Amino acid sequence: MQVGNARYVKGSDLPATVPVFPLSGALLLPGGNLPLNIFEPRYLTMFDAAMAAERLIGMVQPSLTEANNYDIDVPVLSQIGCLGRITSFTESGDGRYLVTLTGVCRFRLIDEVSCAKPYRIFKHAPLLTDLTGDDDESAVDREGLLRVFRDFLDANQLEADWDSVERAGNRILVNSLSMMSPFGPAEKQALLEAPDLRSRAETLIAITEIVLAQGRSDGGNVLQ
Numbered sequence: 001m002q003v004g005n006a007r008y009v010k011g012s013d014l015p016a017t018v019p020v021f022p023l024s025g026a027l028l029l030p031g032g033n034l035p036l037n038i039f040e041p042r043y044l045t046m047f048d049a050a051m052a053a054e055r056l057i058g059m060v061q062p063s064l065t066e067a068n069n070y071d072i073d074v075p076v077l078s079q080i081g082c083l084g085r086i087t088s089f090t091e092s093g094d095g096r097y098l099v100t101l102t103g104v105c106r107f108r109l110i111d112e113v114s115c116a117k118p119y120r121i122f123k124h125a126p127l128l129t130d131l132t133g134d135d136d137e138s139a140v141d142r143e144g145l146l147r148v149f150r151d152f153l154d155a156n157q158l159e160a161d162w163d164s165v166e167r168a169g170n171r172i173l174v175n176s177l178s179m180m181s182p183f184g185p186a187e188k189q190a191l192l193e194a195p196d197l198r199s200r201a202e203t204l205i206a207i208t209e210i211v212l213a214q215g216r217s218d219g220g221n222v223l224q
Contacts, residue, residue: 001030001131003102004087006055008131014104017113018083019046019121020058022075027188028059028082029175030103030130038097042118047086047097049117055086057101058124060109064186074120080193082106083126103175105130106192135197137170145201148208149177155212174201183207 001008008014021036021043028034038047050057060081084101092098107124115121129135146165153160168176178191178200187207194200 001104001133003031003085003104004055006085008104010131011126011128013131014083014126015054015056017121017123018056018058018107019050019117019119020060020077020081020109021046022060022062022077022120024062025185025188026059026061027179027181027192028084028101028103029179029192030082030105031172032103032175032179033087034059034084034101034103034179036097036099036101038099039095044095044097045117046119047089047099050086051089056104057084057086058082058107058122059084059101061185061189064189077109078189079109080106080189081109082192083124129196133171135171137197139198140170140174140201141198141205142170142173142201144205145174145177148205148212151212152208170201171197174204178204181208183211 006013026034038044046057058081061078063076063078066076083104083106085104086099087102088098088100090098106127108127110123110125113121113123149160149165152158165173174197178188181187181191181204183191190203190207191200194203
Protein backbone atom coordinates (compact mmCIF):
# COMPACT_ATOMS: atom_id res chain seq x y z
CA MET A 1 0.00 0.00 0.00
CA GLN A 2 1.26 3.44 -0.95
CA VAL A 3 0.60 6.03 1.76
CA GLY A 4 2.04 9.48 1.14
CA ASN A 5 5.70 9.05 0.24
CA ALA A 6 5.97 5.62 1.88
CA ARG A 7 5.10 2.15 0.64
CA TYR A 8 4.07 -0.62 3.01
CA VAL A 9 3.85 -4.14 1.59
CA LYS A 10 5.04 -6.46 4.39
CA GLY A 11 5.36 -6.60 8.14
CA SER A 12 9.01 -5.60 8.14
CA ASP A 13 8.03 -2.25 6.57
CA LEU A 14 6.40 -1.35 9.88
CA PRO A 15 8.07 -0.61 13.24
CA ALA A 16 7.72 -3.17 16.03
CA THR A 17 6.29 -0.55 18.40
CA VAL A 18 3.98 2.38 17.82
CA PRO A 19 2.75 5.34 19.89
CA VAL A 20 -1.00 5.22 20.37
CA PHE A 21 -3.58 7.99 20.39
CA PRO A 22 -6.72 6.89 22.29
CA LEU A 23 -9.76 8.73 20.97
CA SER A 24 -13.35 7.64 21.50
CA GLY A 25 -15.56 7.71 18.42
CA ALA A 26 -12.67 8.16 15.96
CA LEU A 27 -12.46 5.68 13.09
CA LEU A 28 -9.46 5.34 10.80
CA LEU A 29 -9.44 2.68 8.07
CA PRO A 30 -6.76 1.71 5.51
CA GLY A 31 -6.58 4.34 2.79
CA GLY A 32 -8.85 6.75 4.66
CA ASN A 33 -7.92 10.25 5.82
CA LEU A 34 -8.59 11.35 9.39
CA PRO A 35 -8.12 15.06 10.28
CA LEU A 36 -7.05 15.73 13.86
CA ASN A 37 -6.72 18.85 16.00
CA ILE A 38 -3.87 18.17 18.47
CA PHE A 39 -3.63 20.45 21.50
CA GLU A 40 -2.89 18.32 24.59
CA PRO A 41 0.82 18.67 25.53
CA ARG A 42 1.58 14.94 25.71
CA TYR A 43 0.13 14.38 22.26
CA LEU A 44 1.95 17.38 20.83
CA THR A 45 5.09 15.65 22.11
CA MET A 46 3.97 12.36 20.57
CA PHE A 47 3.44 13.92 17.15
CA ASP A 48 6.82 15.68 17.38
CA ALA A 49 8.46 12.29 17.97
CA ALA A 50 6.48 10.63 15.18
CA MET A 51 7.44 13.35 12.70
CA ALA A 52 11.11 12.77 13.56
CA ALA A 53 10.75 9.01 13.07
CA GLU A 54 8.42 6.82 10.96
CA ARG A 55 5.49 9.29 11.01
CA LEU A 56 3.20 6.48 12.24
CA ILE A 57 0.55 6.79 14.95
CA GLY A 58 -1.78 4.08 16.22
CA MET A 59 -5.39 5.25 16.48
CA VAL A 60 -7.37 3.23 19.00
CA GLN A 61 -10.55 3.67 21.02
CA PRO A 62 -10.82 3.20 24.78
CA SER A 63 -12.26 -0.23 25.53
CA LEU A 64 -16.00 -0.59 25.07
CA THR A 65 -16.25 -3.79 27.13
CA GLU A 66 -14.07 -3.10 30.17
CA ALA A 67 -14.68 -0.49 32.85
CA ASN A 68 -12.92 2.79 32.11
CA ASN A 69 -12.51 5.88 34.22
CA TYR A 70 -12.14 8.62 31.63
CA ASP A 71 -10.70 10.99 34.24
CA ILE A 72 -7.48 8.96 34.37
CA ASP A 73 -4.64 9.13 31.88
CA VAL A 74 -4.34 5.38 31.34
CA PRO A 75 -7.64 4.01 30.02
CA VAL A 76 -8.10 0.36 29.08
CA LEU A 77 -7.87 0.25 25.28
CA SER A 78 -9.68 -1.70 22.60
CA GLN A 79 -7.48 -4.44 21.19
CA ILE A 80 -7.91 -3.48 17.52
CA GLY A 81 -6.85 -0.12 16.11
CA CYS A 82 -5.46 1.28 12.88
CA LEU A 83 -2.01 2.60 12.03
CA GLY A 84 -1.97 5.98 10.35
CA ARG A 85 0.82 7.87 8.61
CA ILE A 86 1.05 11.62 9.07
CA THR A 87 0.49 12.90 5.53
CA SER A 88 -0.36 16.50 6.38
CA PHE A 89 1.00 18.64 9.20
CA THR A 90 0.32 22.31 9.95
CA GLU A 91 1.11 24.49 12.96
CA SER A 92 -1.88 26.62 13.89
CA GLY A 93 0.07 29.51 15.41
CA ASP A 94 -1.67 29.15 18.77
CA GLY A 95 0.10 26.00 19.95
CA ARG A 96 -1.99 23.39 18.14
CA TYR A 97 -1.14 20.95 15.34
CA LEU A 98 -3.61 20.35 12.52
CA VAL A 99 -2.71 16.99 11.05
CA THR A 100 -4.13 14.36 8.74
CA LEU A 101 -3.52 10.67 9.28
CA THR A 102 -3.86 8.34 6.30
CA GLY A 103 -4.72 4.76 7.24
CA VAL A 104 -2.06 2.11 6.60
CA CYS A 105 -3.37 -1.09 8.21
CA ARG A 106 -5.23 -2.30 11.24
CA PHE A 107 -3.31 -3.78 14.16
CA ARG A 108 -3.82 -5.78 17.33
CA LEU A 109 -2.27 -4.47 20.54
CA ILE A 110 0.13 -6.92 22.21
CA ASP A 111 2.04 -5.43 25.14
CA GLU A 112 2.52 -1.93 26.44
CA VAL A 113 6.12 -0.76 26.46
CA SER A 114 7.38 0.73 29.72
CA CYS A 115 8.94 4.10 28.96
CA ALA A 116 9.41 7.61 30.33
CA LYS A 117 7.36 9.21 27.55
CA PRO A 118 4.23 11.18 28.46
CA TYR A 119 2.28 9.09 25.92
CA ARG A 120 1.79 5.34 25.58
CA ILE A 121 3.71 2.98 23.28
CA PHE A 122 2.70 -0.57 22.39
CA LYS A 123 4.07 -3.60 20.64
CA HIS A 124 1.56 -4.53 17.99
CA ALA A 125 0.68 -7.20 15.42
CA PRO A 126 -0.33 -5.63 12.08
CA LEU A 127 -3.15 -7.19 10.09
CA LEU A 128 -1.08 -7.73 6.98
CA THR A 129 -4.01 -8.51 4.69
CA ASP A 130 -4.77 -4.77 4.78
CA LEU A 131 -1.46 -4.10 3.03
CA THR A 132 -2.10 -6.48 0.13
CA GLY A 133 -5.50 -5.16 -0.90
CA ASP A 134 -6.71 -8.69 -1.57
CA ASP A 135 -10.30 -7.97 -0.56
CA ASP A 136 -12.78 -8.82 -3.32
CA GLU A 137 -14.32 -5.44 -4.13
CA SER A 138 -16.84 -7.12 -6.41
CA ALA A 139 -18.33 -8.94 -3.39
CA VAL A 140 -19.62 -5.64 -1.98
CA ASP A 141 -23.35 -5.01 -2.30
CA ARG A 142 -22.79 -1.56 -3.79
CA GLU A 143 -26.45 -1.15 -4.77
CA GLY A 144 -27.61 -1.94 -1.23
CA LEU A 145 -25.00 0.34 0.30
CA LEU A 146 -25.97 3.28 -1.90
CA ARG A 147 -29.65 2.62 -1.22
CA VAL A 148 -29.31 2.94 2.56
CA PHE A 149 -26.94 5.89 2.13
CA ARG A 150 -29.58 7.73 0.08
CA ASP A 151 -32.27 6.80 2.63
CA PHE A 152 -30.11 8.12 5.48
CA LEU A 153 -29.44 11.38 3.65
CA ASP A 154 -33.12 11.84 2.85
CA ALA A 155 -34.18 11.07 6.43
CA ASN A 156 -31.76 13.63 7.84
CA GLN A 157 -32.04 16.29 5.11
CA LEU A 158 -28.40 15.87 4.15
CA GLU A 159 -26.67 16.28 0.81
CA ALA A 160 -23.73 14.50 -0.81
CA ASP A 161 -21.42 15.00 -3.77
CA TRP A 162 -22.94 12.23 -5.89
CA ASP A 163 -20.44 12.65 -8.72
CA SER A 164 -17.64 11.74 -6.31
CA VAL A 165 -19.67 8.89 -4.84
CA GLU A 166 -20.35 7.38 -8.25
CA ARG A 167 -16.67 7.61 -9.25
CA ALA A 168 -15.38 5.96 -6.08
CA GLY A 169 -14.33 2.32 -6.17
CA ASN A 170 -15.95 -0.05 -3.70
CA ARG A 171 -13.00 -0.04 -1.30
CA ILE A 172 -12.89 3.75 -1.08
CA LEU A 173 -16.68 3.97 -0.94
CA VAL A 174 -17.10 1.48 1.92
CA ASN A 175 -14.22 2.82 4.01
CA SER A 176 -15.08 6.47 3.42
CA LEU A 177 -18.75 6.02 4.31
CA SER A 178 -17.76 4.02 7.40
CA MET A 179 -15.40 6.77 8.56
CA MET A 180 -17.82 9.65 7.97
CA SER A 181 -20.82 7.83 9.46
CA PRO A 182 -22.24 9.70 12.49
CA PHE A 183 -22.51 6.57 14.62
CA GLY A 184 -21.29 5.88 18.14
CA PRO A 185 -18.07 4.26 19.41
CA ALA A 186 -19.50 0.73 19.47
CA GLU A 187 -20.67 0.95 15.86
CA LYS A 188 -17.34 2.48 14.78
CA GLN A 189 -15.44 -0.35 16.47
CA ALA A 190 -17.64 -2.95 14.76
CA LEU A 191 -16.86 -1.38 11.38
CA LEU A 192 -13.14 -1.36 12.20
CA GLU A 193 -13.11 -5.01 13.25
CA ALA A 194 -15.09 -6.32 10.27
CA PRO A 195 -12.84 -9.03 8.82
CA ASP A 196 -13.08 -7.96 5.17
CA LEU A 197 -14.56 -5.34 2.87
CA ARG A 198 -17.75 -7.27 2.19
CA SER A 199 -18.37 -7.75 5.92
CA ARG A 200 -17.72 -4.07 6.60
CA ALA A 201 -20.23 -3.06 3.93
CA GLU A 202 -22.80 -5.48 5.34
CA THR A 203 -22.19 -4.13 8.85
CA LEU A 204 -22.58 -0.54 7.66
CA ILE A 205 -25.82 -1.39 5.86
CA ALA A 206 -27.19 -3.17 8.94
CA ILE A 207 -26.28 -0.34 11.33
CA THR A 208 -27.78 2.28 9.02
CA GLU A 209 -30.99 0.30 8.59
CA ILE A 210 -31.32 0.01 12.39
CA VAL A 211 -30.82 3.77 12.80
CA LEU A 212 -33.40 4.48 10.10
CA ALA A 213 -35.88 2.09 11.70
CA GLN A 214 -35.42 3.82 15.05
CA GLY A 215 -36.10 7.19 13.43
CA ARG A 216 -32.99 8.86 14.83
CA SER A 217 -31.86 12.13 13.22
CA ASP A 218 -28.35 13.53 13.13
CA GLY A 219 -29.41 16.32 10.88
CA GLY A 220 -28.58 19.33 8.84
CA ASN A 221 -25.04 18.84 7.59
CA VAL A 222 -23.54 18.30 4.17
CA LEU A 223 -21.51 15.15 3.58
CA GLN A 224 -18.82 15.42 0.91
